[in-house]
Amino acid sequence: MMKKSERNIITDKLVVEKTGRTLEDWFIVLDKKGAKKMKHADIFDLVSNTNGLEALGEWNQNLLTTTYEWNRGLKERGEKEGGFEVSISKTIAVPIHVLYSSFTDDKLRIKWLKEKMTIRKATENKSARITWSDNETNLSVDFYSKGADKSQVVVQHQKIKDSKMATKMKEFWGEKLEELKVKLEK
Numbered sequence: 054m055m056k057k058s059e060r061n062i063i064t065d066k067l068v069v070e071k072t073g074r075t076l077e078d079w080f081i082v083l084d085k086k087g088a089k090k091m092k093h094a095d096i097f098d099l100v101s102n103t104n105g106l107e108a109l110g111e112w113n114q115n116l117l118t119t120t121y122e123w124n125r126g127l128k129e130r131g132e133k134e135g136g137f138e139v140s141i142s143k144t145i146a147v148p149i150h151v152l153y154s155s156f157t158d159d160k161l162r163i164k165w166l167k168e169k170m171t172i173r174k175a176t177e178n179k180s181a182r183i184t185w186s187d188n189e190t191n192l193s194v195d196f197y198s199k200g201a202d203k204s205q206v207v208v209q210h211q212k213i214k215d216s217k218m219a220t221k222m223k224e225f226w227g228e229k230l231e232e233l234k235v236k237l238e239k
Contacts, residue, residue, distance in 0.1 A: 062116045062119055062120055063076070063113055063116035063117050063120050067113065068109070068113075068117065071108040071109050071113070072105050072106060072108055072109065073105075074105065076117070076120065076124075079103075079106065079117065079121075080121055080124060080125065082103065083096065083099065083100070083103075083121055084125070086099055086103070088121065088125075089125055089127065092134075093118060093119075093122065093128075093134070096118045096121060096122065097114065097115055097118045100114045100117055100118050100121075101114045129216050130216075131216070131219050132216070133211070135211070135212045136190075136211070136212040136213050136214055136215075137212075137213040137214070137215065137216055137218070137219035138209060138210065138211045138212075138213065138219070139209070139210050139213065139219050139222050139223040139226065140207060140208070140209045140210075141207070141208050141223060141226040141227055141230055142205055142206065142207040142208070142230075143205065143206055143230035143231070143233070143234055144199060144203060144204070144205045145203070145204060145205070145206070145233065145234045145237050145238060146202055146203050146237075146238050147202065147203070147204060147237045147238065148198075148201060148202055148204065149178045149196055149197070149198040149204040150177075150178055151204075151237060152196055152204045152206055152237070153177065153178045153179075153181075153196050153204075155233060155237060156181055156194055156196075156206070157172060157175050157181055164236065165229065165232050165233045165236050166229055166233075168185070168186040169186045170183045170184065170185055170186055170192065171183065171184040178196055178198075179195070179196055180193070180194060180195045180196065181194045182194075185210070189212065189214075190210060190211060190212045190213055190222075191210075191211045191212055192208060192209065192210055192211070193208075193209040193211060194206060194207070194208050194209075195207045195209075206230065206233075208226050208230065210222045210223075210226060
């Protein structure tokens with residue numbers, strides 16, 4: 054069963070509204086079809102081809118698949134094929150080019166982030182794909198303009214080895230992005 058500290062990413066209300074049955078009703082159907090022994094893509098395929106679940110649409114079918122995996126203990130929150138992934142975002146009152154440069158310019162980045170990283174690919178004011186200092190995990194960093202003097206950064210730290218480290222990295226990035234916000238908004 055799902056831990057009380059975790060939440061479904063799709064609600065019973067929506068599922069009942071669209072299908073006439075509860076999440077647990079559908080989970081029992083999936084159990085009977087062998088979903089507990091399947092990988093995510095196979096469970097999603099099963100969900101998308103299960104009579105009665107068409108009304109959810111592809112997006113909600115994927116959410117149902119993930120909620121099923123969490124509920125049945127097949128994977129933990131944030132767990133992906135290649136490890137765990139955490140995502141943190143922060144909106145900062147600066148133009149997008151300032152926020153982008155604070156990640157991609159070594160001289161600017163060192164003012165708020167001491168860890169070494171290797172930028173593998175960058176698209177100006179849009180994204181950066183980065184190898185983290187441990188040379189094992191990756192960052193996918195995306196930038197979004199929220200107006201002339203406001204922008205958002207989304208950091209996804211990928212391929213983290215376990216949930217304990219994922220929790221630490223989520224806290225780390227939360228602190229670092231807050232530190233960046235304070236420095237840039239001075």
